Each structure stands twice: as C-alpha cells, then as structure tokens.
Amino acid sequence: MIKIMDLHKSFGTTPVLCGVDLxxxxxxTMVVIGQSGSGKSVLLKHLIGILKPDxxxxxxxxxxxxxxxxxxxxxxxxxxxxxFQSAAxxxxxxxxxxxxxxxxxxxxxxxxxxxxxxxxxLDKVGLKGIExxxxxxxxxxxxxxxxxxxxxxxxxxxxxxxEPSTGIDPIRAxxxxxxxxxxxxxxxxxxxxxxxxMVSSYKVxxxxxxxxxxxxxEIGTPAEIQSSSNPIIQQFIHGQARGPITDR
Amino acid sequence: MKQHPKVPxxxxxxxxxxxVGILLGKTLRNMFRRPFEKRIFIQQLEEIGARSLxxxxxxxxFGGLVFALQxxxxxxxxxxxxxxxxxxxxxxxxxxxxxxPILVGLMVSxxxxxxxxxEIGTMKITEQxxxxxxxxxxxxxxxxxxxxxxxxxxxxxxxLYGDIIGIACAFVYNTYIMGVNRVVYLQNTLMYLELWDVAxxxxxxxxxGLLIATIGCWQGLKAEGGAEGVxxxxxxxxxxxxxxxxxxxxxxxxxxxxxx
Numbered sequence: 348m349i350k351i352m353d354l355h356k357s358f359g360t361t362p363v364l365c366g367v368d369l370x371x372x373x374x375x376t377m378v379v380i381g382q383s384g385s386g387k388s389v390l391l392k393h394l395i396g397i398l399k400p401d402x403x404x405x406x407x408x409x410x411x412x413x414x415x416x417x418x419x420x421x422x423x424x425x426x427x428x429x430x431f432q433s434a435a436x437x438x439x440x441x442x443x444x445x446x447x448x449x450x451x452x453x454x455x456x457x458x459x460x461x462x463x464x465x466x467x468x469l470d471k472v473g474l475k476g477i478e479x480x481x482x483x484x485x486x487x488x489x490x491x492x493x494x495x496x497x498x499x500x501x502x503x504x505x506x507x508x509x510e511p512s513t514g515i516d517p518i519r520a521x522x523x524x525x526x527x528x529x530x531x532x533x534x535x536x537x538x539x540x541x542x543x544x545m546v547s548s549y550k551v552x553x554x555x556x557x558x559x560x561x562x563x564x565e566i567g568t569p570a571e572i573q574s575s576s577n578p579i580i581q582q583f584i585h586g587q588a589r590g591p592i593t594d595r
Numbered sequence: 596m597k598q599h600p601k602v603p604x605x606x607x608x609x610x611x612x613x614x615v616g617i618l619l620g621k622t623l624r625n626m627f628r629r630p631f632e633k634r635i636f637i638q639q640l641e642e643i644g645a646r647s648l649x650x651x652x653x654x655x656x657f658g659g660l661v662f663a664l665q666x667x668x669x670x671x672x673x674x675x676x677x678x679x680x681x682x683x684x685x686x687x688x689x690x691x692x693x694x695x696p697i698l699v700g701l702m703v704s705x706x707x708x709x710x711x712x713x714e715i716g717t718m719k720i721t722e723q724x725x726x727x728x729x730x731x732x733x734x735x736x737x738x739x740x741x742x743x744x745x746x747x748x749x750x751x752x753x754x755l756y757g758d759i760i761g762i763a764c765a766f767v768y769n770t771y772i773m774g775v776n777r778v779v780y781l782q783n784t785l786m787y788l789e790l791w792d793v794a795x796x797x798x799x800x801x802x803x804g805l806l807i808a809t810i811g812c813w814q815g816l817k818a819e820g821g822a823e824g825v826x827x828x829x830x831x832x833x834x835x836x837x838x839x840x841x842x843x844x845x846x847x848x849x850x851x852x853x854x855x
Contacts, residue, residue, distance in 0.1 A: 397725045421731060429729040435722035449730040452630075497730070 348373050349394065349505070349537070354403035356389055363389050365561030367403070376531055376538040378548045380583065381558035382592065387541040388432060390558065391507050394539065395427050396420045407505075425453050428498035432509040432541075434490040436482040442469070442493050443478030449501045468496040473522055488515040495523065499530065506530065508540040512547045524550045545584050549573075557583065559592075618735075618813050619805075622743050625736045632741045639745035643707050644752060650706060651753050652760055654698045659761030662686050662694060663768040667775070679775045683784030686765045688792050695757040696796045697844055700803035703750060704836035708811035711742055712832040715815025716825035724816070734816070743808040750804030751797040758793060795851045802847065803840050810836045 354367040363386040371377045381387050392398040393405060396412055405413050412423055428449070436445050446465045450456060456464065465478060472492040482490060491514055498506055508527065512520035524547050530536040542548055548555055549569045556566040557580055565572065565580050572580060582590030666682040674681075715738055718724050727734050762784075770777035811832045818828040 392725065395729050397728055417733070421733065424729060424731055427729060429726070431722045431726055431729075433722050435726035437723055437726070438717070438721075448732070452731040 348406075348408060349539070350404075350406040351390075351393075352404050352406075354390070354393060354405065355401045356386070356393065356398065357401055362561055364393075364400070367558070367561070367563055369556055369563055369566070371537060371539060373408075373537055374531065374535045375553045376527065376540065376551050378540045378542060378552035378555045379558055380542065380545070380548060380555060382583070383543070385558050386561060387558055388509055391429070391509055391539065391541055394505075394507060395424055395429060425501075426504045427507060428501070428503035428505070429507040430491070430495045430498045430509060430511055432513070434482075434487075434494035436485075436490055436493055436497070438482055440482075441478060442474075442480050442482070442485070445482070445493060446478075446497045446500050449497060453501045464500055465496075468500040469493070471499065471526060472496045473519065488519055491515055492519070492523070495526070499526075502534070503536070505537045505539070508538065508542075510542055511540060512542060512544045520544070520547060521550075527551045545586075614817070615809060615813050618739070618816070619809050621735050622739050622809065622812075625733070625740050626744060628736065630736070632737055635737070636741035636745055639742050640749060642710070643703065643745050644749040647703055647706060647749075647753055648756070650702050651699055651757050654702050655695055655757035655760040656764045658694050658698050658757075659686070659690055659764035660768050662689060662761070663765035666765075667769060667773050679769065679773065680779035681783055682769060682775070683766070683780045684787035686769075687762050687784050687788045690761040690765065691758045691788070691793045691796045692799075693796070693844070693848065695761050696754050696799040696803065697840065699750060699754045699757050699800060700807065700840040700844075701837055703746075703753065703803075704807045704810075704840065705833050707746070708807040708832045708836045709829045711808065711811030712814040712818070712828045713825055715812055716818030716828040719816060719818050720821055720824060739808070739812040739816075742812055743805065746804040746808035747801055748804070750800040750807070754797055754800035755793070758796065789854060791852075791855045798851065799844060799847050802843060806839050806843065807836050810839065 349369075349371040351367055351369040354364050355362070356364040367390060369377070379387050379390065389398060393400055396415070400413055403413070404411050407423060407426065410423060412420060415423065436442075437448065440448070443462070443465050446468055447461050450461050450464060466475075469475060469477065472495050474489060474492055474496065477485075477489075477493075482493070485493065491511070495511065511523050511527070515523065527538055527540065528551055531538060538551070540548070540551060552569050554566060554568055555572045556563045557572070558564075559579055565575055565577055567575070572584065575581065578591045582592050663682070663686055666686050667679050670678045670682050715724070718738070724734050724738075727737055766777075766780065766784075769775040770780055814828040814832045814835070818824045820827075
C-alpha cells in the first residue's frame with residue numbers, strides 16, 4: 348500500500364504540491380489526472396525518491412521512504428518499475444541492453460534467461476526482434492513501448508506510468524491499456540498512471556484522482572468521477588475550453 | 596529562460612565549491628564499492644586515452660618545438676655562441692614539470708571534460724539519470740566513478756607520452772635544424788634531468804584528471820533547461836576546468852619539492 352500524506356514541494360518560489368493526500372491500495376490501478384504542469388510527474392518522482400519533499404511523508408508497505416538513506420532507497424526501488432514520459436531510454440545502449448538493465452541489477456538470472464525475458468517483455472509491448480536496434484532508430488511510440496518493456500522486465504510490484512499513451516497511435520495505446528490491465532490481473536501489480544487521456548483513464552482505472560492547484564480535489568471510481576458535481580472535474584474530463592479552470 | 600535567484604558572489608562561489616566537494620567525496624567513496632561499471636570504465640579509457648593521442652601529439656610536438664626555439668634564441672643571445680647545447684635540461688625540465696602537464700590538462704578538459712558535461716547533461720534533461728535511479732543504478736557509481744577513474748589513470752599516461760614527444764621534438768629542432776652538438780645536448784639532458792622532474796609532472800596530471808572529470812560530471816549533473824542548459828554546462832566545464840588547472844598548477848609547483 349502506498350500512503351502519501353500532506354506532501355509539499357516547491358521549486359524556488361513556485362509551489363507545485365501543496366499538501367497532497369493519497370492512498371493507493373495494493374493491486375489497485377490509480378489514475379491521476381490533471382492539467383499540464385499541475386505537478387503529476389513531480390508527484391510520481393517523489394514515489395521513487397528522485398525528488399525529496401519539502402514536507403510530508405510517503406509510506407510504501409509501512410516503510411517511510413522519505414526518510415530513507417540512499418542505500419535503503421535503492422532496496423525499496425526494486426519494487427518499482429517506471430515508464431517515463433519521454434521514455435528515457437539510454438542512448439548509448441541497444442534496445443536489448445536497455446530492457447535488461449534493471450534485470451541485470453535486480454536479479455540473478457543467467458544471460459540466456461535474461462535474453463529470454465527481454466524478448467518476452469518486448470513481445471508483450473508488440474515489439475519483437477528489435478533487441479539489436481539503437482534508440483535513435485526507433486520512432487517516438489516505439490521508444491515509449493521499449494520504456495514500458497524495460498519497466499516490466501524484472502517483475503516489479505508497483506509500476507508508475509507517466510503518460511503511457513502520449514505519442515502512440517490509438518490502437519497501440521489501447522494495447523498498452525490492455526497490458527496495464529493484464530499486469531494487474533495476472534501479477535497483482537499496483538499501478539499509478541498519470542495521464543490526460545480520459546478514454547485510457549476509464550479503461551484502466553480502479554479509481555481516479557484529480558490533482559488541481561497542488562492538491563487532490565476529488566477521488567473516486569471512473570463512474571463517480573464522470574458523475575461528479577464539481578465543475579472543475581467536469582470541465583477537465585470533457586475537455587472544455589471554457590469553465591472554472593480557464594476562467595480563473 | 597529560468598531566472599536564478601541572485602546570491603552574493605562569494606556565497607555563490609562557496610556554495611558551488613561545496614557542491615563539487617560533496618560530489619568528489621561521494622565519488623571517492625563509491626570507487627571502493629560494488630558494482631564496478633567495468634564496461635563504461637573501458638569505454639572511457641579509450642575515449643580519454645586513445646582518442647586523445649592525435650591532439651596530444653600535435654600539442655606536445657609544437658609545445659616542445661616552440662620551447663626549444665625560444666631557449667635557443669635566449670642562450671644564443673644572452674649567454675653566447677656554443678651555450679645552446681646546455682638548453683637540453685632547461686627544455687626537458689620545463690616541458691616535463693610544467694608545459695606538458697598543463698597542455699595535456701587543457702586539451703583534455705576541452706575535448707573530454709566538455710564531452711562528459713554534454714553527455715551527462717543530455718542524460719539529465721532527457722530523464723535518463725532519473726531512469727538510472729529507478730532501475731537501481733546509482734548515477735554516481737554508473738556515470739561519475741568510471742569517468743573519474745579513467746581520467747585519473749589516463750592523464751598521467753598522456754602526459755608521459757606528451758613528455759616524450761615534446762622532448763624529442765625539442766631535441767630534433769636544436770640538433771638537426773639549429774646544428775647544436777647533439778652529444779653535449781643529450782649528455783646534459785641526461786645528467787641534469789631527474790626522474791622526480793618527470794614524476795612531479797605526472798603527479799600534477801593525476802590531480803588535473805581528477806579536476807577535469809569532477810568538474811565535467813558536476814556540470815553535467817546540474818544541467819537544466821534543455822539544449823541551452825547543456826550548452827552552458829559544456830562551456831562552463833571548459834572554462835572552470837581550465838582556470839582550475841592553471842591555479843592548481845601554480846600551488847602544486849610551489850608545494851612540490853623541486854628535487855628529492
């Protein structure tokens with residue numbers, strides 16, 4: 348279980364997170380929605396210790412990670428896989444080396460077994476036999492899918508997805524939604540998904556939380572969010588140019 | 596462009612010095628911890644060492660030639676005809692203790708330090724450094740330690756290579772072009788040039804190697820603001836490393852004994 352309590356983060360004089368409270372159950376898929384620049388990615392980076400909060404705590408399975416030293420944090424990171432918004436593939440490594448990167452560090456698999464898992468992970472994201480290619484030879488969408496293969500290869504318990512469907516065609520995006528659901532069903536993976544894509548949100552989410560002005564303003568099942576009486580939620584989920592968010 | 600808060604100059608300088616100190620301390624500590632990134636270390640040995648050979652060859656050769664030229668003129672004009680054969684030890688000592696370590700340091704900071712800042716800076720702004728963390732690799736151990744070790748190891752090698760090229764070119768200029776007696780020139784050089792003169796230059800190179808890698812990695816890791824930020828980090832690396840080399844060289848020259 349992930350428990351975020353009263354999380355605050357500012358960059359210089361700009362507050363980004365102003366007291367985020369969020370609880371994510373084990374095996375649940377939590378989708379966090381919100382405008383661009385609302386701090387969704389910042390929230391995600393706090394979960395794996397890339398950013399340290401100014402105030403507040405994050406507890407993973409009862410262990411408070413915000414107070415962990417570097418070595419302790421490295422151990423807890425074994426539980427996480429993260430798909431970055433920009434895919435963040437290592438330029439100097441091949442696709443195969445990128446996907447096996449976490450596997451080699453977190454597991455004791457033999458090289459043969461590692462190669463098999465790499466091929467399997469790439470297959471899961473619809474990319475077969477591209478282990479030898481370099482990241483610059485891939486399209487944006489392919490990079491994203493390789494990033495996803497890398498995140499799932501070593502079997503993490505919690506997967507963080509930063510905009511998983513951005514830059515991917517609708518068919519591939521839907522395949523990724525299916526993959527998120529499969530991982531949850533088959534491996535009981537806990538997922539935190541950051542997205543703007545409401546179609547994708549409704550398909551994968553157990554619950555949806557809306558981040559607005561540095562706080563979670565509403566949280567509920569897809570049906571509850573769709574029927575929310577909050578005009579901010581309504582403007583966002585219907586993608587309307589006019590409304591309380593833009594009229595401020 | 597991001598506006599940075601204004602801090603007093605001295606405070607800013609101390610803050611940055613503190614950042615470098617922390618990075619250096621962490622790097623030195625991590626050098627003795629596992630896992631060691633052997634592949635990147637070997638890549639860096641090649642990048643810093645083998646690929647710097649052409650530029651070091653040219654720099655050392657022309658450094659040696661110009662030093663020989665001016666020493667010849669000086670001795671010929673102020674000491675007298677025939678004294679040019681005594682220039683050998685002066686040239687060799689100057690090259691081995693000062694000129695070659697500095698030239699190698701400046702060349703490597705321009706060629707390699709800037710590349711380190713650009714590569715790590717690009718990784719930083721494209722979230723690759725964050726990805727390293729998420730995949731259980733400490734960026735310091737993965738990026739900084741292999742580069743620093745390779746730099747510390749390769750700078751003295753390049754300096755020794757530069758010493759040989761520079762001293763040989765000075766010998767060729769004096770004896771073959773200017774007609775100085777080669778036996779006397781060589782005899783004097785071997786008689787007065789001590790092993791310590793070469794060793795102290797190599798010791799300086801070790802320190803310069805540490806400086807170049809630390810500054811390059813430090814600037815890369817703190818790069819922000821897209822391509823412009825990476826460009827700034829690259830330029831800063833060359834400027835800061837070059838100035839640091841010149842300043843540290845003076846203090847090392849002062850602190851190291853002239854002979855042992």
